[in-house]
Amino acid sequence: MKRSRPRNSRLAAALALAVAFPGTVSAQEAPPEDIGTDLLGIARNAESAAASTTPDPEDRPAEDERPFVAVPHELGGTEILPLPAGAIATYPDAGATGPGTQSVPHGGTLPGSTVAEAASSGADALAATAGAASGAAAEPGEMPESEVAEAERPKPLELLKGLWREAVASGDTSEGFEAWVSAALAPEPEAPTRPESQAARTREAAVALARRTGPVTLGHAGRVVTTYGESIPVAHCSPLKVCYIELEAGEQLTDTPSVGDAVRWQVVPKIQGWDPETVLLEIKPADDAPDTNLVIPTDRRLYSISLVNDPEYHTPILSFRWPDSEARAAAERIASRRAEELAVEEAGEAEAAIRAELTAAELAHSGVPTESGPQTAELLDFRFQVSGEAPFRPVRVFADGSRTYIDLHPRYRGPLPAIVAGRAEGNAALNTRVSASGSRLVADRVISDVWLQSGKQRVRIRRIAN
Secondary structure (H helix, E strand, C coil), rough: CCCCCCHHHHHHHHHHHHCCCCCCCCCCCCCCCCHHHHHHHHHHHHHHHCCCCCCCCHHHCCHCCCCCEEECCCCCEEEEEECCHHHHHHHHCCCCCCCCCCCCCCCCEEEEEEEEHHHHHHHHHHHHHHHHHHCCCHHCCCCCCHHHHHHHHHHHHHHHHHHHHHHEEEECCCCCCHHHHHHHCCCCCCCCCCCHHHHHHHHHHHHHHHHCCEEEEHHHHEEEECCCCCCEEEECCCCCCCCEECCCCCEECCCCCCCCCCCCCCEEEECCCCCCEEEEEEEEEECCCCCCCEEEEECCCCCEECCCCCCCCCCCCCEEEEEEEEHHHHHHHHHHHHHHHHHHCCCCCCCHHHHCCCCCCCCHHEECCCCCCCCCCHHHHEEEECCCCCCCCEEEEEECCCCEEEEECCCCCCCCEEEEHHHHHHCCCCCCEECCCCEEEEECCCCCEEEEEEEEEEEEEEEEEC
8 A cells, every 4th residue: 555755745734734823833843844744743732722722822911020919928927929910000010109009119018008909909800801801702793803713723634634635636645544644644763772882782681681581390309490591590599498400411510610609608519320420509598698690610501590599489409401402312313313224225225236146146047138138037928839840940939028039049040030920919010120149039019829931931839828
């Protein structure tokens, strides 16, 4: 879906709203290049300003210009109050003199005898002003000028909807009004800035590592099992109790384990089992032992464990899952299975080679040569009957399942006979050829009834059915 971010249209709308509601946004507060990026905020502020009944700041008298008086308080002392408007008319701030008036300096003290008169005069003036306002509003058929100006003032949402209609008509967007406003006015999220110094990055990494929590499960015989490498594990050890940290079977310490507070935390290596041995670390905290950490160097990995002095909760044995060892064991199992498969394949290939050598030796001694190589007699079909007398009478006729071989006498030197199909062959085609030795005729299929003919002499060959 196409999103539209019209800069010129939004700027024009922002300026129109700023002109329509000068009390909401001023040119000094919002430069033209920034107005278009917060147009929705301008509209909301303009609606709030339109709905508010606060009078125009230019028509309201400045608080700093009104005089103040000190009025005696009923509980003692004085109270500073602004002089009411009616009292200002009766008691001007600057040296007016005459009958019935009294000069009151700005910020001075009104005499006690005139306090009641000033308050009464101010109240009368306020009542007169309220009465005039209510009388003006009560006149039928008339509307105050402020309300007329407010009614004629353009609504900000109407301006925005006009811009949206123009964008839809021009094909710049196909979205609804709310989606268009959100897409056009939502600020782009700022990319998080990374700390520049190495120390700041180190602190950031330390905080992120401290917040990491890995999965913890209950193991066999009171073990608390966590996964190595996913977080810094925590061992809760109670005073007057012993907790253990169990390493991987066969894993050996390469140095003495280091504990942050070696005075109030006692760490003693132990050995359990044999072939392979398992290293256990026995941990005892004192009553006032603070939380600290333990670092364990081994020949396979480096452990970092947080130790917490917890009188209420206790970890009997802290154990681990080692993904690297599991992956290594899986790889070893795969390699071992592959090695076994290769050994079986090699043994089979060696057996096949020996069997081929024995077969070749046997065929060389007693095999019958064919076009596909020497074959043993058991694999050939010798069920053929030869009838008739002629110098070219075959000494052997056999088939290998796909061809028929007719061997003439090795000392025959006469013309080669032609192969003529008998009645049992029907009209099937029969292709024949002569071997390189010249004493063998080869048919391209297993024959059933054929004649060998040369001149007036012929010999019949038939296959014997079972």
